[in-house]
Amino acid sequence: xxxxxxxxxxxxxxxxxxxxxxxxxxxxxxxxxxxxxxxxxxxxxxxxxxxxxxxxxxxxxxxxxxxxxxxxxxxxxxxxxxxxxxxxxxxxxxxxxxxxxxxxxxxxxxxxxxxxxxxxxxxxxxxxxxxxxxxxxxxxxxxxxxxxxxxxxxxxxxxxxxxxxxxxxxxxxxxxxxxxxxxxxxxxxxxxxxxxxxxxxxxxxxxxxxxxxxxxxxxxxxxxxxxxxxxxxxxxxxxxxxxxxxxxxxxxxxxxxxxxxxxxxxxxxxxxx
Amino acid sequence: xxxxxxxxxxxxxxxxxxxxxxxxxxxxxxxxxxxxxxxxxxxxxxxxxxxxxxxxxxxxxxxxxxxxxxxxxxxxxxxxxxxxxxxxxxxxxxxxxxxxxxxxxxxxxxxxxxxxxxxxxxxxxxxxxxxxxxxxxxxxxxxxxxxxxxxxxxxxxxxxxxxxxxxxxxxxxxxxxxxxxxxxxxxxxxxxxxxxxxxxxxxxxxxxxxxxxxxxxxxxxxxxxxxxxxxxxxxxxxxxxxxxxxxxxxxxxxxxxxxxxxxxxxxxxxxxxxxxxxxxxxxxxxxxxxxxxxxxxxxxxxxxxxxxxxxxxxxxxxxxxxxxxxxxxxxxxxxxxxxxxxxxxx
Numbered sequence: 001x002x003x004x005x006x007x008x009x010x011x012x013x014x015x016x017x018x019x020x021x022x023x024x025x026x027x028x029x030x031x032x033x034x035x036x037x038x039x040x041x042x043x044x045x046x047x048x049x050x051x052x053x054x055x056x057x058x059x060x061x062x063x064x065x066x067x068x069x070x071x072x073x074x075x076x077x078x079x080x081x082x083x084x085x086x087x088x089x090x091x092x093x094x095x096x097x098x099x100x101x102x103x104x105x106x107x108x109x110x111x112x113x114x115x116x117x118x119x120x121x122x123x124x125x126x127x128x129x130x131x132x133x134x135x136x137x138x139x140x141x142x143x144x145x146x147x148x149x150x151x152x153x154x155x156x157x158x159x160x161x162x163x164x165x166x167x168x169x170x171x172x173x174x175x176x177x178x179x180x181x182x183x184x185x186x187x188x189x190x191x192x193x194x195x196x197x198x199x200x201x202x203x204x205x206x207x208x209x210x211x212x213x214x215x216x217x218x219x220x221x222x223x224x225x226x227x228x229x230x231x232x233x234x235x236x237x238x239x240x241x242x243x244x245x246x247x248x249x250x251x252x253x254x255x256x257x258x259x260x261x262x263x264x265x266x267x268x269x270x271x272x273x
Numbered sequence: 274x275x276x277x278x279x280x281x282x283x284x285x286x287x288x289x290x291x292x293x294x295x296x297x298x299x300x301x302x303x304x305x306x307x308x309x310x311x312x313x314x315x316x317x318x319x320x321x322x323x324x325x326x327x328x329x330x331x332x333x334x335x336x337x338x339x340x341x342x343x344x345x346x347x348x349x350x351x352x353x354x355x356x357x358x359x360x361x362x363x364x365x366x367x368x369x370x371x372x373x374x375x376x377x378x379x380x381x382x383x384x385x386x387x388x389x390x391x392x393x394x395x396x397x398x399x400x401x402x403x404x405x406x407x408x409x410x411x412x413x414x415x416x417x418x419x420x421x422x423x424x425x426x427x428x429x430x431x432x433x434x435x436x437x438x439x440x441x442x443x444x445x446x447x448x449x450x451x452x453x454x455x456x457x458x459x460x461x462x463x464x465x466x467x468x469x470x471x472x473x474x475x476x477x478x479x480x481x482x483x484x485x486x487x488x489x490x491x492x493x494x495x496x497x498x499x500x501x502x503x504x505x506x507x508x509x510x511x512x513x514x515x516x517x518x519x520x521x522x523x524x525x526x527x528x529x530x531x532x533x534x535x536x537x538x539x540x541x542x543x544x545x546x547x548x549x550x551x552x553x554x555x556x557x558x559x560x561x562x563x564x565x566x567x568x569x570x571x572x573x574x575x576x577x578x579x580x581x582x583x584x585x586x587x588x589x590x591x592x593x594x595x596x597x598x599x600x601x602x603x604x605x606x607x608x609x610x611x612x613x614x615x616x617x618x619x
Binding site: 186190 | 324325326345346347352353355356357359360361362363372373376377414420421424
């Protein structure tokens with residue numbers, strides 16, 4: 001019975017996850033020749049050319065940076081949300097959630113018009129006789145776009161972990177002599193680590209592979225891995241190389257997830273005796 | 274004995290709700306004080322005010338004659354055992370107990386020594402490396418007690434610490450807590466709604482209701498001389514009936530006049546008459562002023578619990594080692610000193 005009810009899901013997974021993945025792996029390890037596709041590692045060796053490694057490095061750098069900014073902005077935001085009275089809490093929560101109801105592409109396009117040379121922000125700045133802000137088509141704009149789009153994915157898991165921390169535990173730490181800073185360092189933060197880990201994961205992954213944000217706000221000058229893959233498939237037509245980069249990214253993501261779950265697992269480790 | 278904690282006219286309002294309505298309370302050094310009352314009576318609020326987790330709306334709190342009303346919890350020389358333990362689930366047993374000592378920056382050797390000593394006091398030696406979530410409720414309770422006591426507080430606050438334990442374990446912990454308190458010479462302020470627990474452990478019982486202190490006294494005093502019908506009813510079981518005080522040492526209730534030992538009431542004043550079920554004795558009906566028919570018999574081990582319905586419809590609760598079958602007409606005998614006369618409340 002149980003096995004039968006799982007059938008549609010298994011079929012779905014097979015059709016839309018397993019088969020495409022196998023296709024990607026197949027393309028990654030083959031190159032076209034006159035006799036059809038032949039097995040080769042050429043797609044992979046090509047990726048280790050400096051020009052592509054530089055793209056990878058830039059992607060990782062921007063993703064790490066925006067994840068860190070999200071953490072620095074998101075953690076206090078989550079704490080404020082937990083600490084506030086119910087009504088203000090839900091208002092704050094709405095502020096984070098409502099933009100997510102809007103299409104991701106639209107939100108990013110909106111930033112394009114806001115940041116333009118004669119866009120809203122610059123009109124406002126010059127009206128106030130302040131220097132103009134020319135960050136469109138720079139790393140800063142890309143980071144801004146990533147932080148803006150992915151911040152809720154940092155705030156929500158941290159918020160949900162923080163809101164589950166028993167108030168008694170915080171009072172107990174105070175009772176044992178810890179001032180607010182020590183209560184945070186020794187109790188609240190360690191207890192919220194699972195939320196931090198899942199927040200980091202949920203921001204880092206999409207930030208590493210985004211191509212929309214870098215294309216719109218980076219103006220295509222800043223190729224990231226996501227753009228590279230997109231180009232190989234849609235512009236260059238080199239499915240083999242595109243697939244190889246995809247496989248490398250999948251491995252990178254699996255690796256970082258493994259590292260993350262190691263940190264998460266350490267917390268709940270049970271001594272064997 | 275010296276006073277260690279003193280509450281002067283302390284009240285606490287949450288929005289418009291009165292949690293505590295201006296109480297005065299003195300706790301002496303090395304005393305085992307129990308705050309006893311039904312839920313919502315203000316006993317936990319009182320404890321939280323002493324711990325510093327709440328600020329009083331009015332009044333002040335003194336510790337060793339120093340006003341600590343505005344001192345935050347981490348600077349008070351008291352420690353708390355929380356109702357739901359509030360252990361740190363990210364730390365093992367040793368680190369939970371060591372928490373306060375690490376804050377005080379004691380040397381590693383001193384920490385290990387103190388924690389070991391405390392864990393053996395609560396019978397948890399060998400559990401140092403254990404994860405908190407792998408412990409039973411009773412063990413977690415012991416960790417919570419050790420974590421508080423290791424800081425050598427002058428006053429230990431305990432907020433219904435045994436409420437979550439089963440009956441047998443609770444009895445055991447009651448003894449252990451009492452022993453620890455005597456052994457360490459620390460003042461314990463214990464909150465409970467369980468009157469048996471309060472009577473068996475305390476030096477002083479503070480009975481509270483609706484944010485007011487009803488009575489303060491030793492367990493024996495509280496049980497034998499309850500100040501009003503609420504205390505009488507809450508501490509142990511009681512028969513409470515309306516009566517009229519005819520004159521000093523003479524009261525009219527249940528259709529008869531009885532001699533009693535109370536005086537100082539107004540002539541013909543309406544009063545509550547309180548009689549403990551174990552003070553009512555079964556006697557032949559023809560010899561008794563108070564008679565009725567046995568309506569139910571319950572065997573409780575040490576004694577029988579019977580309900581005797583009188584002609585006027587009053588139902589008397591009787592505890593006795595002898596039993597009469599249901600339907601029998603019996604008489605109830607009682608001595609003048611077992612009749613407790615109380616002013617009507619409200």
